[in-house]
Amino acid sequence: MNPEETNLIEQYILDHIDEEDALLKELSRDANVNLLRPRMLSGHLQGKLLKMFCRMMQPQYILEIGTYTGYATLCMAEGAADDAEIHTIEINDELEDFINKHLHKSKLKDKIYLHIGDAMQIIPTIDRNFDIVFIDANKRYYIEYYDLIFDKVRPGGLIIADNTLWDGKVLQTPHQTDKQTIGIQRFNDMLAKDNRVEKVILPIRDGLTLIWKK
Numbered sequence: 001m002n003p004e005e006t007n008l009i010e011q012y013i014l015d016h017i018d019e020e021d022a023l024l025k026e027l028s029r030d031a032n033v034n035l036l037r038p039r040m041l042s043g044h045l046q047g048k049l050l051k052m053f054c055r056m057m058q059p060q061y062i063l064e065i066g067t068y069t070g071y072a073t074l075c076m077a078e079g080a081a082d083d084a085e086i087h088t089i090e091i092n093d094e095l096e097d098f099i100n101k102h103l104h105k106s107k108l109k110d111k112i113y114l115h116i117g118d119a120m121q122i123i124p125t126i127d128r129n130f131d132i133v134f135i136d137a138n139k140r141y142y143i144e145y146y147d148l149i150f151d152k153v154r155p156g157g158l159i160i161a162d163n164t165l166w167d168g169k170v171l172q173t174p175h176q177t178d179k180q181t182i183g184i185q186r187f188n189d190m191l192a193k194d195n196r197v198e199k200v201i202l203p204i205r206d207g208l209t210l211i212w213k214k
Helices: 003-015 022-034 043-057 071-079 093-103 119-125 139-150 166-171 179-192
Strands: 061-065 085-090 112-116 130-135 153-162 197-202 208-213
Touching (some): 043 071, 061 071, 061 139, 071 085, 071 130, 085 093, 085 119, 093 112, 119 139, 139 153, 139 179, 179 197, 179 208
Parallel strands (some): 061 085, 061 130
Antiparallel strands (some): 153 208, 197 208
16 A cells, blocks of 8 residues: 555544544643654554553553553553553653653553662562563663563563564664664564463554464
8 A cells, every 4th residue: 555545544544443533632632732753652543452452451460661641651541450550661750741641631640650760770669460561661782671570470461562663664774873773673583482481473554473382
């Protein structure tokens, strides 16, 4: 399909799935007006997919590495069990007020535990074994995040890695200074050889890899 057809198909999909709720619409508008990189927000389609995974698995404990606006956080909270805990980590402390502004408006806020700081330091302090882990932070460190959380994911748990097609840059030979693309390529190559898991890449938005721990 050409770009125009792709955009039409995406709009068709959005027109035929459940509507985005009012709080998420407000959050999305706020991000587009006030944040420098609103495209980083998970968005309606991916948010509904994350919610559906949580609906199906009913996870008790969820870890999100890379909160950004809290959009995906709220989607997972909506699909998770009533007594679930969602631990979400954001390194950029300048986003804390933005995140809390919207989380505090949600009836699901008591499920959500926001941690501000470096995930590498915070993850070892969270005494939980997770049912779902969503990785959507610094692309340079996807392998390091994966190694850090692997033993904290229960057998049968799901790891979801975002941006694993990286605007098609995974097909290119990156300049040595393009650490983000190199990081994603290294992660994808490593994961392809990891026989401890089953995995599939979905070509949704920027690529979403589902990793099921045996």
